Amino acid sequence: MIKSNWKLIKEGLIDGVPIGLGYFAVAFSLGILATKANLTALQGFVASLLCNASAGEYAGFLVIISNASYLQMIIMTLVANMRYLLMSASLSQRCDKDLNIKHRLILSFYITDELFGITIARKGKLNPYYTYGAILPATLMWSLGTAIGIIAGEVLPTRIVSALSVALYGMFLAIIIPPCKEDKRILCLIITSFTLSFLGSYYLPYLKDLSNGTRTIILTIIIASIASIIWPRREDA
């Protein structure tokens, strides 16, 4: 490996540490949820190591909690991770045409909101070594955080567990709320989604009897389809 690649890995490592710390806290909260799915610390560790997806794993754990079918797991994982399709598409535009397939396969494995963010924020053609450096602390803290959350979730007092379990929702808010400032359609969509999700969970006939996973899938497809019809986006994401 040439020397400049090592330098890039080091740069990535430095930028990856704060991301890893954030991941640790959120993964911890995810681990608490995983205990409700009766997952062991090892299972949580492996799930996080292989998935690297906050919302995706959250949705998956909900499916496990409700003991739903494998087919439902496939659909739920697809819907919850749909945004990675977009990120991957946009990342592919930044790759050199000659970028080795091996690099494409590894990079794809670690497309998360934050790693994608710091990769795309760098100027010029994408160099995978910088991202590799950042991946290391990020994925390690993410997996460890989940495992430790599972272990600690069983021993910590309920007051602390209750507080920590909202970290995950805080992370979701930090992803969806900032774009509302520039795009009022997103604001409108989030208000609609909150409202329909609330009504669907407690009041709407048929919807309220479904599992959380199925309801999320149905509502997401309906709301996002209607939005795409009334507010088609011609600009690039």
Add this chain to the structure above:
Amino acid sequence: MHNPWIYILIMATVTYVIRVLPMILLRKPINNIFIKSFLYYVPYVTLAIMTFPAIIEACESSVAAYISLIVGIIAAYKKVSLIGVASICCLVVLFVESIVL
């Protein structure tokens, strides 16, 4: 009961397929406006649905959860970092629950 390892395997495989397909197949941008719009809107909708009302049920006290949700939204709107918003939400629940419970 389903096998948890198979659940995890499905999660990992589907997640990877979503991430890897555009990276290896896409040589030009997506042009279909409906698909482009749908892909753009889905994350916001699905994360919003998964946040509310689930956050209310995650806490011991629903009052604490509502306050945490509102404070979290304000913090995110003010562009506080991801870890910042997550921490603020936790602290609010801890604080409110220590009063009301």
